[in-house]
Amino acid sequence: MKIRILPSLLSADFARLADEIARVEDAGADMLHVDVMDGHFVPNITIGPLVVDAIKRVARLPLDVHLMISDPGGYADSFIDAGADRLTFHIEAHPAAQELAGRIRSKGVLPGLCISPETGVEAIEPYLGIINHVLVMTVHPGFGGQELIDGCIEKVWLLREKAPELNIEVDGGIYTETIARVASAGANEFVAGTAIFKAEDPAAVISRMHEIARSA
Ligand code: DX5
Ligand code: ZN
Numbered sequence: 001m002k003i004r005i006l007p008s009l010l011s012a013d014f015a016r017l018a019d020e021i022a023r024v025e026d027a028g029a030d031m032l033h034v035d036v037m038d039g040h041f042v043p044n045i046t047i048g049p050l051v052v053d054a055i056k057r058v059a060r061l062p063l064d065v066h067l068m069i070s071d072p073g074g075y076a077d078s079f080i081d082a083g084a085d086r087l088t089f090h091i092e093a094h095p096a097a098q099e100l101a102g103r104i105r106s107k108g109v110l111p112g113l114c115i116s117p118e119t120g121v122e123a124i125e126p127y128l129g130i131i132n133h134v135l136v137m138t139v140h141p142g143f144g145g146q147e148l149i150d151g152c153i154e155k156v157w158l159l160r161e162k163a164p165e166l167n168i169e170v171d172g173g174i175y176t177e178t179i180a181r182v183a184s185a186g187a188n189e190f191v192a193g194t195a196i197f198k199a200e201d202p203a204a205v206i207s208r209m210h211e212i213a214r215s216a
Pocket of ligand 2 (some may be wrong): 032035171191
């Protein structure tokens with residue numbers, strides 16, 4: 001499976017977003033992770049389609065847009081038009097996932113499904129064949145800089161067993177010190193905000209993460 005490291009822009013300096021994007025692109029990132037929060041599904045508000053559109057104009061890498069919003073069905077088209085290359089929504093917010101995953105794919109965008117720490121893999125199991133990736137949250141969604149919840153790793157093992165070919169992405173508390181645990185469970189895509197943006201040498205962190213994940 002292709003290993004991908006995705007810096008989460010949530011930890012970037014938003015006053016200098018274009019520079020921050022260039023910094024992680026030059027450092028060897030594989031894709032950019034964009035966290036969308038509505039203050040309703042999660043207790044924080046971040047960015048909307050307008051900012052995704054602005055990011056798209058300066059980014060060279062594809063945008064992996066993570067919707068932490070209560071109405072992903074109502075806003076999917078806006079984020080697709082803004083330039084999302086992959087669009088991930090939470091099963092807790094939109095349990096009838098088939099139609100929305102199909103709609104996203106029909107617009108040329110890769111659909112993904114996300115589960116929060118309290119949700120079991122059975123919630124997304126029926127849809128594993130129609131999505132491009134699953135996103136297993138390893139912290140409670142809403143904020144960067146939290147500690148990885150070890151109890152979530154079991155779900156990565158289960159999913160890898162059920163879907164050997166599927167991209168399994170993990171998000172939250174991923175550092176060079178924690179990535180081996182999720183990589184050996186079977187994850188191949190790693191979102192990291194604090195670890196990359198707060199590092200003095202993001203390139204060193206990204207290449208170290210690649211190396212650890214490869215040999216896990
Ligand atoms: C949290 C977001 C994450 C967050 C990860 O709700 O989905 O993408 O930015 O941040 P770190 O890597 O700092 O845990
Ligand atoms: Zn995220």
